[in-house]
Amino acid sequence: MAFERVGVVGLGTMGAGIAEVFARAGLRVIGVEADAEALARGRGHLERSTGKAVDKGRLEPGQRDEILGRVTLTTSREDLRNVDLVVEAIPEILDYKIALFKDLDRICEPATVLATNSSSLSVTAIAAATGRPGQVVGMHFFNPAPVMKLVEVVGTVVSAPGVVADVAALAGRLGKTPVAVGDRAGFVVNRLLLPYLNQAAVLMELGVAGRDDIDAAMKLGVGLPMGPFTLLDLIGLDTAYEVMGVLFDETRDRRHAPAPLLRELVTAGLLGRKSGRGFYGDSPREEPAKSRLGTFGVVGGGGDGPAEGPQATGGGGLAERLRAAGFKESEDPDVVLRLADRPVIEHAVRLPDPARMVGVHLVGDQVAELASTVLTSEEAASAARDLVKIAGLTPVPCKDRAGFVVDALLFPYLNDAVRMHDSGYASIDDIDAAMRLGCGYPAGPFEMLESLGLAKVRDGLRALYAEYREPAFAPAPLLDQLVTAGVSRFPRP
Ligand SMILES: NC(=O)c1ccc[n+]([C@@H]2O[C@H](COP(=O)([O-])OP(=O)(O)OC[C@H]3O[C@@H](n4cnc5c(N)ncnc54)[C@H](O)[C@@H]3O)[C@@H](O)[C@H]2O)c1
Secondary structure (H helix, E strand, O other): OOOOEEEEEOOOOOHHHHHHHHHHOOOEEEEEOOOHHHHHHHHHHHHHHHHHHHHOOOOOHHHHHHHHHOEEEEOOHHHHOOOOEEEEOOOOOHHHHHHHHHHHHHHOOOOOEEEEOOOOOOHHHHHHOOOOHHHEEEEEOOOOOOOOOEEEEEOOOOOOOOHHHHHHHHHHHOOOEEEEEOOOOOOOHHHHHHHHHHHHHHHHHOOOOOHHHHHHHHHHHHOOOOOHHHHHHHHOHHHHHHHHHHHHHHHOOHHHOOOHHHHHHHHOOOOEHHHOEOOOOOOOOOOOOOOOOOOEEEEEOOOOOOOOOOOOOOHHHHHHHHHHOOOOEOOOOOEEEEEOOOOHHHHHOOOOOHHHEEEEEEEOOOEEEEEEOOOOOHHHHHHHHHHHHHOOOEEEEEEOOOOOOHHHHHHHHHHHHHHHHHOOOOOHHHHHHHHHHHHOOOOOHHHHHHHHOHHHHHHHHHHHHHHHOOHHHOOOHHHHHHHHOOOOOOOOO
16 A cells, blocks of 8 residues: 555654654644644644754755645644545544544545554454554654654454555655554553563652652663653653553553553642652752761671671772772771672671661762661761772762662563563564654663573562462572573574
């Protein structure tokens, strides 16, 4: 099927970018908004985005005029009468989408393909509301649409032969990489991504760590393009909240229940970038007061014995870095940095003065998670922060909870990917490609699992499960069995 004229309904965060992608590829686009005010906003998105591309030298001014010249903007759906394809990007609410598709079904030619950019809703339910269920698919772009390479093309049990392949071929023509998937809430990417973002909000609400520290941990420690709260603001908290609700309705998994904080922010109209304020946008954070730095000890890194005293080799080079910066080790240190291999409190209670102990977990070569126990003094916590900064690391202060921040967010996401693959929904390569191209992650979940080591992730999940008793944190049977069998890579066909 040749697609030359396309309609885009809803020109908000996603729709404006999708219209731009089509126009850049030479297609004629009719963009439809709800009213004149929203249409003006949509026009503004298009003009700003292409204007920025010119400023950055990625587009000639003449090319920008051609792109904008291919886009016709209107508030009348009736103008979609002669298009070959419609992609809708209106809010993530099933009733709105069904009403729209019924109307599009009336307006458009019978051969026109109707596609939803929904992140999570049932494409089957939307298709069934029309008189052309075989011609309805998901065409799920990622934010920002002109940049992200992935398009999930969602077929249903009633898709007509060839439609998914035709839409996937169109995505290829747009310069995107299509991944064809079946119709499950959240498809591949949002089923894996959103629970992780939601869990970050839960950790913040539980006071395990703060907004900026969680963001820094995931960005600098794991190498993600941005932290979870920055990403939630980019996605839009209303959209994220709706997607979580849809996931929960399908799975009844407690972890998929939207974090109460999300609901509160959405109700307050704090939606993220599109409203100017969400998790961010308030006053900048206050830097904690500087500590009075004294002597330190670095201990641990394995073993069950009591905290022995400073070990020159301990701390993954932390001790060396601190010595090089001119700090003194002591047998009676002001702060004891304990390389965390179990709950820090178990080590702290063996010290003559448990208030001085802070758990340290080095993540990559930039981040040190610093776990304070219920007994850690404010002075020791702030001295630990200052010490690791001087050692050239970014401190992430957190509570003494299994997995601290990074493992508590990363490992369940990896586990979810294993379960998704094991359920037969998507291949390892498709899941890895989807997370790299849809989220800009440096590696897909299976690549991350293999580079971290399967046993390490399995053991981390066991510790998380033991602490939180959350069924979904129990290692996926496939992961557990591979570790038991001594296999370090996932079998691929
Ligand atoms: N935000 C993301 O990161 C993201 C990523 C991929 C997919 N999506 C999906 O894209 C869809 C849109 O999300 P968004 O974030 O762009 O939302 P948004 O709120 O930024 O934009 C929605 C737009 O739809 C318009 N609209 C509402 N009702 C309309 C109607 N009846 N006719 C025409 N226009 C109408 C609104 O005026 C608004 O401009 C959702 O289904 C969402 O799940 C979002």
